[in-house]
Amino acid sequence: MTKLTTLGEYVILKQHEYPHATGELSQLFGALRLAAKVVNREINKAGLVDITGASGLENIQGEQQQKLDVYANDTFKAALLARGLVAGMASEEEVDFVAFNEAHTAGGKYVVLIDPLDGSSNIDVNVSIGAIFSIYRRVSSPDGPVQLEDFLQPGNRQVAAGYVIFGSSTMMVYTTGNGVHGFTFDPSIGVFYLSHENIRTPEEGLIYSVNEGNYVKFPEGVKKYIKYCQEMDPDSKRPYTSRYIGSLVADFHRNLLKGGIYMYPSYANAPTGKLRLLYECNPLAWLVEQAGGKATDGNRRILDIEPTELHQRTPFYIGSKAMVDKVEWFLHEYPQQ
Ligand code: AHG
Ligand code: MN
Ligand code: MN
DSSP states (O other): OOOOBBBBHHHHHHHSSTTTSHHHHHHHHHHHHHOOOOOOHHHHBBTBTTTEEEEEEEEEOEEEEEEEHHHHHHHHHHHHHTTTEEEEEETTTSSSSSEOOSSSTOOOEEEEEEEEOOOOOGGTTTOOEEEEEEEEESSOOSSOOHHHHHHHGGGGGGGGEEEEEEESSEEEEEEESSSEEEEEEEETTTTTEEEEOOOOOSOOOSEEEEOOGGGGGGGHHHHHHHHHHHHHGGGGSSEEEEEEOSSSHHHHHHHHHOOEEEEOOTTTTTTOOOOOOOIIHHHHHHHHEEEEEEEEEEBGGGGGOOOSTTTOOOOEEEEEEHHHHHHHHHHSSOOOO
């Protein structure tokens, strides 16, 4: 009989691999896991209960918040707040970081940054969505509340990162710096089981993912790279396949497993692109590197960018190493916007 390992068991099993492990990170994962299950339950009812559609509010980036954006944000916040390990949280759906000032969170060692619901535009049409998280050790004095500096750390200081994908099945995928591991949710008993241990992404992929509707606005190097992807060349198995869901988590997850590149470039009136460095790009960049892939802003390693703002955006090129190298080459060869 196959031995089934749960997410909770696995995190504890692997605990010894981290220096100074105290079991706290496993408890923190417990909070994220619980919130993921609650959000999953709600998503599965979308269409039956009044949870789809706009909430009537806007977030800090001036985007319409969907009811599920707000629900997922509140759920993750409540789950994290309930444990005493997290001193604060920053979210796509909150203007400022949230300091957890309750007595039981005093001395909490970690801060969490989160995109509680990624792919909002796909909620109402039954297409995969997700949640992305990033965890750091706080750097400010544990005697007082968390500070902005706790959240503005470069991605190379993450202690854990991952995502939940609500797709044809629900999965949680995470890294703590010892490979990337995926767990599939069994809704009948409410447990995540280890299904994808030590995920490696192919060095060379055959899929490119980009919103080609924005083609005319892209930098010259990206236009040239897209044309390269579409050229006929049997030796390199081109033309490549184009796949774009419009939920970063879902596009990333597919490319991670199959090999491919996801691009969200800068464009004329958006020099830093659309995606947010701290709670979208950094966690996925660390995951892809842990799986053997690469993530850059076209120039720099995403994980080495020193953040200056909570909701900072960055151009984003992520996926199979050979493909990201290639688009970087085009961007350097054709530097004009
Ligand atoms: P969010 O729903 O968290 O605001 O993120 C939306 C992001 C990302 O999920 C997706 O890849 C991208 O926006 C799609 O943008 P376009 O519609 O401009 O292609
Ligand atoms: Mn998002
Ligand atoms: Mn979001």
